[in-house]
Amino acid sequence: MNFPLYIAQRYLFSKSKTNAINIITRIAAVGIVMGSLALFVVLSVFSGLREFSLSFSNDFDPDIKATAIKGKTFVFSPNQEMQIKNLEGIASYSKVLEEKVLFFFDGKEQVAYLKGVDTRFTQTNVIAKNNIFNGKWLQPNSYDVVLGYGISEKLSLGLFDFNNAFEVYVPRKGKNVIESEADAFNKAALIPVGIYAVSEELDSKYVFCDLLLAQKLLELQANEISGIEIKLKPNANEENVILKLRQILGDTISIKNRAQQNATLYKMLNTENFILYLIFTLVIIMILFAFAGAVFMIIIDKKDHLKTLLSLGTPIKSLRSIFLLYGLLLCVISGLIGIALGSAIVFAQKAFNLIMITETLPYPVVFEVQNGLIVLVTITFLGFISSWIASSRVSKALFD
Structure with missing residues (x-):
């Protein structure tokens, strides 16, 4: 020793x-x-x-999210979608479209994000399974919406209220002279079918709707979206998946993992x-x-x-x-x-x-x-x- x-x-x-x-x-x-x-x-x-x-x-943020570097939307071609669908390491992906809009109900108004999601969103995000405390998740190809508890509370809005319309107003595109409300906004009557609850901040931020409805209100084409949310397989190599996504989507798309989405x-x-x-x-x-x-x-x-x-x-x-x-x-x-x-x-x-x-x-x-x-x-x-x-x-x- x-x-x-x-x-x-x-x-x-x-x-x-x-x-x-x-x-x-x-x-x-x-x-x-x-x-x-x-x-x-x-x-x-x-x-x-x-x-x-x-x-x-984490209930809202996907493992990986792709968004446009410039502008609010980008074109997601069928070829790119096919490549991502066959990409090793990806368990599921969902196309989404987000825009801040104005909501009206029974004389009250609230500014929040309208988030259009496709049918695969429930496979990518756990909110539809774990955070719906009242009602149910929305049906595709419908005017159903799921809103946060904070929005519901501020507007005094319940589910399946057919006496008062829950309306959304989305500014229209173009530079023409505005002579009426119809010239300024695209409007739709929505049907609240579910309320989610996660946190005070997030509960006052989103109203979920069908992707096609969001594209219609925003006057966008079927392949125009604001983001792709991706869920990885348990043993997937995140860096390798991100590298391949950059090759598929190009330099005009920002790709962030969960930590980068919440950098602050x-x-x-x-x-x-x-x-x-x-x-x-x-x-x-x-x-x-x-x-x-x-x-x-x-x-x-x-x-x-x-x-x-x-x-x-x-x-x-x-x-x-x-x-x-x-x-x-x-x-x-x-x-x-x-x-x-x-x-x-x-x-x-x-x-x-x-x-x-x-x-x-x-x-x-x-x-x-x-x-x-x-x-x-x-x-x-x-x-x-x-x-x-x-x-x-x-x-x-x-x-x-």
């Missing part, structure tokens, strides 16, 4: 003759345990909050995670600087042993290595204990819902091995610096 490591282990698991040093060492070890535990739990909680936040947008949200979550990590790392740094003092007191306590080893020919470098390894071992063991205790807390929260946000919503936590590795690497790195600072005090001047 390596000599400095052997001595470091002996010092680690043996008691000092001075009781005060034993107490200080235990306090330092407990501080590292609590610091690593706190950092692991915070990272796990934030992972849970991150997953919880993204779950709302992902950036905000990553920034918050990093800031929390820095704050708790600062706490650990303060603990480990106190730990460096404890290691130095161990050096003073073992001064006679070190002097004997020096007289036997042990170089100063090896003596320093003893306490560098001593500090590292203590940090790693304490860090692992902290991570183990933190994991127990995370699993207990997941199993027993110990802390609740509301009466029905437990605080979300996610156990990730990555978080444990981050904590262990942080503790090891900072512990190395603290131990190196303390062990560097070992010199010939110390024994004179």
Whole structure:
């Protein structure tokens, strides 16, 4: 066995003759345990909050979405559709058409997005299966619509209300002189058949209708759409699929994965995670600087042993290595204990819902091995610096 490591282990698991040093060492070890535990739990909680936040947008956002770089729509040719249909890695795709329009109901108005979808939309998006809390999904080739709960609430709109018309007004194309309402807008009476609920923001954003109806209102051709939403197979190579899509659709089409579709949200979550990590790392740094003092007191306590080893020919470098390894071992063991205790807390929260946000919503936590590795690497790195600072005090001047 390596000599400095052997001595470091002996010092680690043996008691000092001075009781005060034993107490200080235990306090330092407990501080590292609590610091690593706190950092692991915070990272796990934030992972849970991150997953919880993204779950709302994931109900709307496809794995991959293709949109026009310039303009609102693009032409999707039958040849391109056939190539995408046969593309390996794609489970399903859907053609969509979005436009911000004006809705009227019973003297109230609301601006929202009219989103035309084809019959494959339910295979690409989970909203039709998981988020319809009242009514049903729309039928193709009809005037059926599914709207968000926020829009329904603002307009005081229920389902199958045949006494009051739910109307949509879409600005007409052209530059002719407007002499009447008919010249300015394409209008249609819609039939609300379903209400979805995902989040406050998304519930006030969309009214879903049949793609052909949206194209008719927007005066577009059957092959003109605003986007293609794609669902990947479980083991598909996302980068490879995106590369092939660019070859099929050309340079005029923007292709984004789920993270790129929500770049602002992902950036905000990553920034918050990093800031929390820095704050708790600062706490650990303060603990480990106190730990460096404890290691130095161990050096003073073992001064006679070190002097004997020096007289036997042990170089100063090896003596320093003893306490560098001593500090590292203590940090790693304490860090692992902290991570183990933190994991127990995370699993207990997941199993027993110990802390609740509301009466029905437990605080979300996610156990990730990555978080444990981050904590262990942080503790090891900072512990190395603290131990190196303390062990560097070992010199010939110390024994004179």
